[in-house]
Amino acid sequence: MARKIYMTNLKGGTGVTTCCVGLGFALAELGERTLVVDGDSISGGALQTGGCANMQVYTLADYEKGACRAKQTLVAHPKISNLSFMPSLGLEDATAAERAVEEVDGLFDYILLDKTARATSDCAIIVTEPYVPSIKSADCCKAILSDGGIKDIGLIVNKLNGGQILSGEVMTAQEIASVLRLPLKAVIPEDLSLPVGKWKKSTMRAFRVAADMTTGKREGICNVLKSYFGLNGFIKRKVRERL
16 A cells, blocks of 8 residues: 655745655655645646656546546656656546545555545655745645644645744744654755746755655755855855845
């Protein structure tokens, strides 16, 4: 059986889909058979982010209508072995996603659920930005998940900038986790190249650390402060302030 992780936040823009795909990349690189279930039934956000846009033959909408089996909806990543996507483009009934996940369960080691098929999940990860609206939303999300029967809930702090921490604009990831009373699973640094479809090496390193944490190979989180010390760090902070 695959370990199924439901990734979410009530607030949009926190980077749930990006973190879902990034963690999927890293798990696949570790040799884990990984599936990302795309919860975006309108534009296929995970497919777009993962570099698999327009590669689908069938989607969960076809599965919902009985036109294909769940396995036939899978889209294998063209460059990363062990990584597949399950598109939900056109899907109307979310319970079809749950049935499809159960049908392909035995084919994977990890199934990452991008805001979909929550009922199938073993655990959940809330993705938050380091800003007050996102943190408050994460707290509400935690309550909803707990009331829904999910007790194993972790936290990813996304878009964290070391310069903003040093200037006192935002809390550290550890402080945010303490406020929310959630175990910290990963810290992903701010990456301003992501909106244009690029991934910095530092971002991918952070997801590899997160994958190690997820699989239990080793514990640790990305240090976003390291590159902001010294003269170069001071210059980076000043440049960031002007962006």
